[in-house]
Amino acid sequence: MIDASKPLRVLVPEGSSTSAREAITILGLAGHHVELCDPSRWCLARTSRFVRKFHHCPGLRTDPAGFLRFVERLLASQHFDVLLPTHEQGFLFARVGAQLTSRVALALPDFAAYRTVHGKAGFSRLLDQLGLPRPPTRIVRSAEELRAAVRFPSVVKTSVGTASRGIWFVRDAGDLNRALGDLESGADFADEVLVQDFIAGTTEKAQSMFCRGKMLGFHAYQQVAAGIGGGEAIKQSVSRPAIRGYIETIGAHLGWHGALSVDVIMPLDSDTPLLIDCNPRLVEPMNAYRAGTDLVDLLLRVSRGEIPASLGESRAGVRTHLAIQALLGSASRDGTRRDIIRECGRIVMGRGAYRDSTEELTPVRLDWLSAVPLAMTAVLLLGSPRIATRLARGGFGAHLLDRASIRVIEREDFLRDASTGRPGEGRDP
Template structure:
């Protein structure tokens, strides 16, 4: 049973459609905080929680970033919220407008230039090269037609993409041809990165103006829909901490940051950065309250360095597992088998705990998973639509990024 917090805070999340938002709701709700959400969709996944008091329907940042910002600022001016928590890439717009956040509403973000460096895959790669951090060999090209046929496998990705969307592995000439077609309709640079055959791992870190506060890591065991994890296991890599401390000090990082890396020969080869807190319930079940620490940093506190989280803790995301199984098999029988495995924590999910929709902690969290299960059983091809349905309105686009850069002061 979770103890009541020393102070019950009113927290406003900047979106409610992502898995990260859904898990932040659980972590903060268990601590007894009052949670409200902004989202263009009042039926977003985080809405279905006993911890959420209200969902504010806001303009979509994807198409109306200025209106989105003004909506958030107006809510903050009411004085009803202690903390504004950018839980996804909306942090970019708030980092540009930090001086406009009303007094009395706390937030933890780095400066706009630092946030932009973490968000853009190419500038992140350049900063890592400058700091001597390990990464696969990386270069940039200007035109999709210049994507080469592979001598050795490589990765093609856009500087701006979320949850592995826009990332393609090229191993054959057919893969290269497909990559040229899929990236040919988009403008801007294309990143080519050497392929390293190694396990994919993730780390979430908190910094207080460049000072390390906490870290949690996990490795992907089963891949789910949209590039996310269906099953993960906690790990601790000291080398990740030391490398990221260099990055955080160089950029005076303030708040949360999450990394993807390939772990090979005791070395993390960093491949992606998300300047935000990603899915904090794995850390929660591993004994580390990242969401709570981020709130404390937001309030201007300076928490002591947290001890390492427990390793070997397995957690699952049943919704991701369900959609991933439907995408892989397109078979009702296989979907039913997958549902049985994750509901009974058997097979590959043995000794794991549910982190995305923990029904025993929050009974309402079962509703989106149950509705999705029914949808893919009736029509398995629904799995190709559901992972991005309604979520794109909360993601940045090339145009919204331009507006934030050039028109918001």
């Protein structure tokens, strides 16, 4: 572990994701000085006693060049030991490479490796190349190809998308027509679209940390109860040596450096885990932390050029929950005010699925300010349960990438435009 008597100054470049919120709690508990920047003044992570200072910045999606200039100026004007991307900023930071690492410690693979797993189509091809298991998948570029490729039931996905955006469950012709309408209206066929056979099973996530292709830490958990949009409301740590081996193969092949997470389906009719999606970043690290695997500490060490000893296996059976996700999930499933009150009671009293579970997103006993978003969510849902979907969409903010912003970042002249601030390519807050 990093010596808590020598706290690091850490800049977290977004605070709207659940992953950032949990990483900040772990950083704060370790005694590190945490500062945060985000395009939303009311982002989730701002309500934390562990955030020493907030910086309002341009949006990664709406103004990637301006966001980069803002971060660079912040690094030039203040001392930070580590830049800790917790979401899609990693795509931009990997693109600029040495431009940032000359100023601050940062752990990311090279841009080619990052691009390979950032898109679902690229990750699917990588799994084929490495001979790793995944659901039967077809990649299409038009409505006609999609109609020919789909087999009911299927899951249709855009190649780029996060937080459950760009995913359709297609069970019949009606679902297919609705998906086609959304894809065509969003011009998503300008990029690749995936069609995967639907596999009945349990959703799990596997998280890992690498140093130049060597795995240093691994953790896996299964979904016990779903929140809104398919996210986890309750999760429990599990032992998955086979999945560890798969991710070790991926990381070694790519020479991965930093955090790498993979979504997995454990089929009901098979013992073979199927890899479905990849997140080239840290994802909600608190369950791992509670289970004895501190991925945030590993990421800090790797960022600073250390080569830590590999961690042992996480403890299985550790249960954690996200109360906000649980309440949103209850409301989104046609929940009534009475249902929401009952869910609140179960969470507070630790009953039912919450028995022996600890809160990971808004740990009020550790961070009293985290009560603010939790209380606001409960009050708004009690006022109108139907608002759940709208509240969940608040997480799909300007801290995320879309197809247009990705193409801007990939352009050959992006670095020049970002440094010169050409009109139309960036604006300061």
